[in-house]
Amino acid sequence: MPKTPKRFAEEGGLSHLLALSQQAVEKKDAQFQKRIERREVVRNSQEKARKERVQRKDYDDECAA
Structure with a gap:
């Protein structure tokens, strides 16, 4: 079986190098x-929890009054 020569990225030409860098x-x-998406999910979750705490506090204040 004949030995195949090594192929380097440079032999594929500039388009091959551009494709590799694009990847x-x-x-x-x-x-x-x-x-970014994970941070947005966390931020939305924290905002929702904060709003629920505020609503609960307002409701508790109304009941206490």
Whole structure:
């Protein structure tokens, strides 16, 4: 069986290198987008909990009065 030569990214030309860098950028973008979405979920959850606490406090104040 003949030995196949090694192929390096540079041999594929500039378009191949651009495709590789595009993949890397897309992966980072996806990771960044996930972080943003998680932070938004946490922020919304905290806001909802805060509103519920305020409503509960207002209700308790009305009952006590």
